[in-house]
Amino acid sequence: MSAGVGVDLENLWIRFGDFVAVRDANVNINGGEFFSFLGPSGCGKTTILRAVSGFLDPSEGNVLIGGKNMKGIGPNKRPTALIFQNLALFPLMKIWENITFSMEIKGASAAQRRKRADELLDMIALPGQGDKLPSELSGGQRQRVAIARALCAEPDVLLLDEPLSALDLKLRQHMRTELREIQQRVGITFIYITHDQGEALTMSDSIAVMRAGVIDQIADGKTIYNDPNTAFAASFVGENNVFRGKVKKVMDNEVLISTNRSGDLVARVSTANQGKMSEGDAAMMFIRPEAFTIAPTGAAGDHFVTARVNHEEFEGNAFNIFTEGEGGKEIKVSIPNHGQSFEDHTGQNITLEYETRNAVAVPAGELAAE
Amino acid sequence: MPGFLKEFFNRNGIGMGAAILGFVLFWTIGLIILPQLSMLDFSFRPNLPPPEIGGPKDVYTLENYKYLVFGPEGGSQDYNTVDLRVFFRTLVAAVCVTIFNLIICYPIAYYLGQTEGSHIRIFAIMLIIPYWINEILRAFALRIIFGETGVLNTLFVGLGIWDVPFDFIRNDIALYAGLGYAYILLMIFPMYNVIESLDRNQIEAARDLGAPWWRIHWRVVIPYAKPGISSGCTMVFMLSAGALAAPQILGGPSSLWFTQLIYQQFNDNNDWPQGAAYAIVLLVTCILFVLAVMRLFKVNMGDIGK
Numbered sequence A: 001m002s003a004g005v006g007v008d009l010e011n012l013w014i015r016f017g018d019f020v021a022v023r024d025a026n027v028n029i030n031g032g033e034f035f036s037f038l039g040p041s042g043c044g045k046t047t048i049l050r051a052v053s054g055f056l057d058p059s060e061g062n063v064l065i066g067g068k069n070m071k072g073i074g075p076n077k078r079p080t081a082l083i084f085q086n087l088a089l090f091p092l093m094k095i096w097e098n099i100t101f102s103m104e105i106k107g108a109s110a111a112q113r114r115k116r117a118d119e120l121l122d123m124i125a126l127p128g129q130g131d132k133l134p135s136e137l138s139g140g141q142r143q144r145v146a147i148a149r150a151l152c153a154e155p156d157v158l159l160l161d162e163p164l165s166a167l168d169l170k171l172r173q174h175m176r177t178e179l180r181e182i183q184q185r186v187g188i189t190f191i192y193i194t195h196d197q198g199e200a201l202t203m204s205d206s207i208a209v210m211r212a213g214v215i216d217q218i219a220d221g222k223t224i225y226n227d228p229n230t231a232f233a234a235s236f237v238g239e240n241n242v243f244r245g246k247v248k249k250v251m252d253n254e255v256l257i258s259t260n261r262s263g264d265l266v267a268r269v270s271t272a273n274q275g276k277m278s279e280g281d282a283a284m285m286f287i288r289p290e291a292f293t294i295a296p297t298g299a300a301g302d303h304f305v306t307a308r309v310n311h312e313e314f315e316g317n318a319f320n321i322f323t324e325g326e327g328g329k330e331i332k333v334s335i336p337n338h339g340q341s342f343e344d345h346t347g348q349n350i351t352l353e354y355e356t357r358n359a360v361a362v363p364a365g366e367l368a369a370e
Numbered sequence B: 001m002p003g004f005l006k007e008f009f010n011r012n013g014i015g016m017g018a019a020i021l022g023f024v025l026f027w028t029i030g031l032i033i034l035p036q037l038s039m040l041d042f043s044f045r046p047n048l049p050p051p052e053i054g055g056p057k058d059v060y061t062l063e064n065y066k067y068l069v070f071g072p073e074g075g076s077q078d079y080n081t082v083d084l085r086v087f088f089r090t091l092v093a094a095v096c097v098t099i100f101n102l103i104i105c106y107p108i109a110y111y112l113g114q115t116e117g118s119h120i121r122i123f124a125i126m127l128i129i130p131y132w133i134n135e136i137l138r139a140f141a142l143r144i145i146f147g148e149t150g151v152l153n154t155l156f157v158g159l160g161i162w163d164v165p166f167d168f169i170r171n172d173i174a175l176y177a178g179l180g181y182a183y184i185l186l187m188i189f190p191m192y193n194v195i196e197s198l199d200r201n202q203i204e205a206a207r208d209l210g211a212p213w214w215r216i217h218w219r220v221v222i223p224y225a226k227p228g229i230s231s232g233c234t235m236v237f238m239l240s241a242g243a244l245a246a247p248q249i250l251g252g253p254s255s256l257w258f259t260q261l262i263y264q265q266f267n268d269n270n271d272w273p274q275g276a277a278y279a280i281v282l283l284v285t286c287i288l289f290v291l292a293v294m295r296l297f298k299v300n301m302g303d304i305g306k
């Protein structure tokens, strides 16, 4: 896995005038890794990618590819290939010419290019389509042509800027699997940008969660999902219920939080914040919808929440219960459906139970916008 | 009624539709087609004094066209070498002006089209403002620059770079500069229009795949800009070949432009049929030439309208 070429960002700052688009980013991407930058639109993901590909000079700090500082090296000389958000296929070139454009530059003969194009077209499951124009292909097919064109340049690092965002849901999910397969087959480093946490979680070896120019957390998907560093990471990745309050008591790696509406609740302090939360601090606590179970009425304690049910819905694989929560926000509870009978609680008070390890406490902070 | 007409009337209403249609028809037929047809008619008739018009001598003839090729009947030469030479020289010179113009304007159009910022607007205005000045003034202003005692000669002779003033006018440099300058906008704007709509990402994609700048232009920008390039080149070629003021003012004494011959026929010789025949030969040749070049570069007629 570590055979490929790694990418390092060292103290990277990128400013546009007074505006700071990327603030002191430090990232080590291992060779051969599928690495994602995940963050909402406008948080600086494309900007980072452009700095890696060489279209943008960092204001401060360095981009290293394969340990080599890229300062002063133009995009046409870097061992990277970028797949643009809008693909940017050449509309007047045939598919095979598009795919082998990088070989044309190196002076390869038409016959060589044809041959390579056919190989790549087979790989992306579009055999025999080389003589069409990009406009004659569907969105998903164009997507794959863009990948083939980038791979044809034999880059050490493939950079992908939200490449699936233009596709419909079904195709997007299919392409996730396909991209992951391609990455494992070619074994080069992929740096993938997305605002879709599902994409990041399913495909990546590692994920950097970004918020307004700042990287909050870098970890594998499971860690980010289960052990977020910040309120933003907890609320941006996956669905989460937030409980606001103050730290009432610190017990090793657990805290008791006096919440605004749900009484005193116990939570595990997320790994990065252990030892950093003290009594009286404003805190937030996150519990995922699927981490709740319905407890017998009357149960009470520091891992029980009692709330009134607003409404319920049946989603097929789960029953969703929405109860009154803080500040107009509801608490969502998701009970997996395995054929059990399920009574309607609408209008009733129910008691919800969770396990302490499933409640994560972080210092109070900015939440992701809905 | 064909579908497009029906839709046209539905959209504009019968009254308004009829008015628009009537105006367009008047414009195209009354002001363009009929006068040109009467020119065509002239060109096939002998030049007769007014009393004989409509008389027995007023018959269709190819004389006026023959004259361009063979000269006056019983003349000393087999071919009308003087006029033919002017004719071909004009065409070649118009091609040169067009190419020269294209080379200068492409970088400007590319810069205007692909750069962002408010200074682009200022550049565009600076390009447009000189065109408020009429053509004659602009041409004479160039004489001030290129004349024997003009700015350039004064400068270079004064600096001791040249011993004697260089005759820009006799060497046609002033003429080419004048023609090139006259149509610069007609070259820049069609190209600018197309290049402006080119997705920057395509240029960056080509660069990312390793292309040097010239190949990006050759493979990505120029093919995309082809409709604009052909539109600009066609206009500059047609207008250069048909220009009159610039050759009159900036041409050397010996360098006649074919339009000047046409003008002489109409004006000095008072031979409208002959003038009409020359003008039609010029027009038809230019059209055929443009169509041939368009075919060579695989440009569609529809692209010209872009």
Ligand SMILES: Nc1ncnc2c1ncn2[C@@H]1O[C@H](COP(=O)(O)OP(=O)(O)O)[C@@H](O)[C@H]1O
Pocket (backbone or CB within 6 Å): A016, A019, A021, A039, A040, A041, A042, A043, A044, A045, A046, A047, A048
């Ligand atoms: N060339 C630029 N000039 C000024 N601001 C820019 C420029 N490029 C990006 N930005 C700003 O930087 C921020 C991050 O942009 P971007 O990296 O494109 O975000 P995203 O995460 O959606 O890809 C945005 O607020 C954007 O407006």
Ligand SMILES: [Mg+2]
Pocket (backbone or CB within 6 Å): A042, A045, A046, A085, A161, A162
């Ligand atoms: Mg982006």
